[in-house]
Amino acid sequence: xxxxxxxxxxxxxxxxxxxxxxxxxxxxxxxxxxxxxxxxxxxxxxxxxxxxxxxxxxxxxxxxxxxxxxxxxxxxxxxxxxxxxxxxxxxxxxxxxxxxxxxxxxxxxxxxxxxxxxxxxxxxxxxxxxxxxxxxxxxxxxxxxxxxxxxxxxxxxxxxxxxxxxxxxxxxxxxxxxxxxxxxxxxxxxxxxxxxxxxxxxxxxxxxxxxxxxxxxxxxxxxxxxxxxxxxxxxxxxxxxxxxxxxxxxxxxxxxxxxxxxxxxxxxxxxxxxxxxxxxxxxxxxxxxxxxxxxxxxxxxxxxxxxxxxxxxxxxxxxxxxxxxxxxxxxxxxxxxxxxxxxxxxxxxxxxxxxxxxxxxxxxxxxxxxxxxxxxxxxxxxxxxxxxxxxxxxxxxxxxxxxxxxxxxxxxxxxxxxxxxxxxxxxxxxxxxxxxxxxxxxxxxxxxxxxxxxxxxxxxxxxxxxxxxxxxx
Amino acid sequence: xxxxxxxxxxxxxxxxxxxxxxxxxxxxxxxxxxxxxxxxxxxxxxxxxxxxxxxxxxxxxxxxxxxxxxxxxxxxxxxxxxxxxxxxxxxxxxxxxxxxxxxxxxxxxxxxxxxxxxxxxxxxxxxxxxxxxxxxxxxxxxxxxxxxxxxxxxxxxxxxxxxxxxxxxxxxxxxxxxxxxxxxxxxxxxxxxxxxxxxxxxxxxxxxxxxxxxxxxxxxxxxxxxxxxxxxxxxxxxxxxxxxxxxxxxxxxxxxxxxxxxxxxxxxxxxxxxxxxxxxxxxxxxxxxxxxxxxxxxxxxxxxxxxxxxxx
Numbered sequence: 001x002x003x004x005x006x007x008x009x010x011x012x013x014x015x016x017x018x019x020x021x022x023x024x025x026x027x028x029x030x031x032x033x034x035x036x037x038x039x040x041x042x043x044x045x046x047x048x049x050x051x052x053x054x055x056x057x058x059x060x061x062x063x064x065x066x067x068x069x070x071x072x073x074x075x076x077x078x079x080x081x082x083x084x085x086x087x088x089x090x091x092x093x094x095x096x097x098x099x100x101x102x103x104x105x106x107x108x109x110x111x112x113x114x115x116x117x118x119x120x121x122x123x124x125x126x127x128x129x130x131x132x133x134x135x136x137x138x139x140x141x142x143x144x145x146x147x148x149x150x151x152x153x154x155x156x157x158x159x160x161x162x163x164x165x166x167x168x169x170x171x172x173x174x175x176x177x178x179x180x181x182x183x184x185x186x187x188x189x190x191x192x193x194x195x196x197x198x199x200x201x202x203x204x205x206x207x208x209x210x211x212x213x214x215x216x217x218x219x220x221x222x223x224x225x226x227x228x229x230x231x232x233x234x235x236x237x238x239x240x241x242x243x244x245x246x247x248x249x250x251x252x253x254x255x256x257x258x259x260x261x262x263x264x265x266x267x268x269x270x271x272x273x274x275x276x277x278x279x280x281x282x283x284x285x286x287x288x289x290x291x292x293x294x295x296x297x298x299x300x301x302x303x304x305x306x307x308x309x310x311x312x313x314x315x316x317x318x319x320x321x322x323x324x325x326x327x328x329x330x331x332x333x334x335x336x337x338x339x340x341x342x343x344x345x346x347x348x349x350x351x352x353x354x355x356x357x358x359x360x361x362x363x364x365x366x367x368x369x370x371x372x373x374x375x376x377x378x379x380x381x382x383x384x385x386x387x388x389x390x391x392x393x394x395x396x397x398x399x400x401x402x403x404x405x406x407x408x409x410x411x412x413x414x415x416x417x418x419x420x421x422x423x424x425x426x427x428x429x430x431x432x433x434x435x436x437x438x439x440x441x442x443x444x445x446x447x448x449x450x451x452x453x454x455x456x457x458x459x460x461x462x463x464x465x466x467x468x469x470x471x472x473x
Numbered sequence: 474x475x476x477x478x479x480x481x482x483x484x485x486x487x488x489x490x491x492x493x494x495x496x497x498x499x500x501x502x503x504x505x506x507x508x509x510x511x512x513x514x515x516x517x518x519x520x521x522x523x524x525x526x527x528x529x530x531x532x533x534x535x536x537x538x539x540x541x542x543x544x545x546x547x548x549x550x551x552x553x554x555x556x557x558x559x560x561x562x563x564x565x566x567x568x569x570x571x572x573x574x575x576x577x578x579x580x581x582x583x584x585x586x587x588x589x590x591x592x593x594x595x596x597x598x599x600x601x602x603x604x605x606x607x608x609x610x611x612x613x614x615x616x617x618x619x620x621x622x623x624x625x626x627x628x629x630x631x632x633x634x635x636x637x638x639x640x641x642x643x644x645x646x647x648x649x650x651x652x653x654x655x656x657x658x659x660x661x662x663x664x665x666x667x668x669x670x671x672x673x674x675x676x677x678x679x680x681x682x683x684x685x686x687x688x689x690x691x692x693x694x695x696x697x698x699x700x701x702x703x704x705x706x707x708x709x710x711x712x713x714x715x716x717x718x719x720x721x722x723x724x725x726x727x728x729x730x731x732x733x734x735x736x737x738x739x740x741x742x743x744x745x746x747x748x749x750x751x752x753x754x755x756x757x758x759x760x761x762x763x764x765x766x767x768x769x770x771x772x773x774x775x776x777x778x779x780x781x782x783x784x785x
Contacts, residue, residue: 006618186474414635447480451487458488458627459634463593 096325124164167285182259192256199249206418208462225404492626507636514549525579541778548651
């Protein structure tokens, strides 16, 4: 049941109605059952995996809290992390490691009998694993009380708007909201639906139309020239942004209808003027997860420069690996790590040379910074899109010398117009904090915006477009 | 609450208004493969009507049919479409014109099997949904929610707006017969590479073994009865594919012939590598693996005309 389907619209309608009709004491149960139904609409049996994760971390949270012995707390935490990560390893990473070991064994002429597992990756496994881990870690750190209500804890992991592709929530933000009594609020419902509509517009009008072009080119990349590959990569940069941020906006909008606020996951990332700024605006819930649970425990930036660079690189390689069990994702993460290290080195060099950057950069300088950051991110996207390293290097090599006539598909017109609209929209939304201040704007403007999105979707939305890219992670 | 009601009312009114405007533009637009060409084809009244996919649109030359058979011809084949489009088109066409003498319908290994995407691409017929029960039946069969989606008038023009804006009020040149000329020649090495690189979910042999869709067979039977009743000769035509899978083709032809045995009056014409190996193994007659170029189309249409003449 995809967000961009009529079955989801019907499901959401029914759940919303029940949510406000039922008394507060039963709402968690209804949301939990709805979330189970939602998850089971993909691959029903995989709900058992989710159940295992939930049971382990629910128990771990309580044991950690109830134990006064720090070493026992540590043991419970380790057991929880290891067992939850083991599930992730089996389903997501086993075949990758197995294939690499097999390749190594073959190179050394050794006999390697272990075959690949024939199992599909449960949808959104990395997301709910990380969300579950954040709960246990926060309880261990004493920043979150263990949740004793099993149903509420299960809902924290399974809450359907963010179950399969985030945002990866923290218990401090989400858990208490399930306990709070929510009242029907028409303006909140309107705000939530408007935000969801904007997300849906980004997905079905922009991302899915760009996907048609990108897939045509990237599925036959060796037959296309450099100029076409460059255009397709530009398209992919906006496809993945509109796809994922569209999903996040739908999730936040849908959840807002119930009065449950999810964290912001994107903040106009392509307007970033540095790579470090990019990572505070792109997939915020994941980047802050890695910051809080990997980067800072490794020492963060309160260590020597060399160690700090190592920490940065490690975090980004892990972030790449989180996305997919493939060398291309690892390299994508590594590239971002290298960018960040280069940025830090540039800062150090500037300090050493005594070059003082202007307090407020001029518009040209700002625009150039934005363009530079965007293009660095663009090169990295190639590694994210392709399925093997040889193709990644081939595409990058040819894309950097963009020659030949650009392959034209009429869908490109819609995609480019959509990109311009979304870019302009993002700029305005960020400047005005539009989604948090909707009530301040005239009703006519809000009506017009919603109608434009509604008719945009009706007239230009791609029918049966692609699945959300991040579902595969 | 009042605002919500106003918003909903405004949405409905705007949808109806915008849908009507787009409908008007669509009816006045006769070029562009997102509806204009289809609209133009519906105004034509030939003695030979050609229907089908791009393998009709790019390969069957109405001028050759006219020259060899002495009958006027129009090619209403459309890129990306297939059997369901053809039956919906014919249902709309027959409401506007007296019966044609000959109906040629291109058919391929995948034409009569169930295909998820086919109804979706046939959404092009949505502007005509109010005119025909058959069009409604087919378009609604895509999902249980379709009948609600099509209540929105604007949705009927989903995916066609930019093409409509580009082609609004345009007419094709005089004498246009629906054929789209495809120049160029096939490079077998590159083309095969592209084919292999594509994500083909089923091979030709797998497709040949899939049972025909009962829904499609129902429409084919109805079409056969209709044409037989009004004196139209119905020809199902299979056209050449470079490097056709011979085994798959044989399985499919046997299955098709067995099916057609129960439909008197339907003629099957097979023009491909299996029947004319001396001609259709030549790469210079193709534009790509699935389509002949002008030279190939001329030869193939000549063969079709001869076969039609023989069977009339």
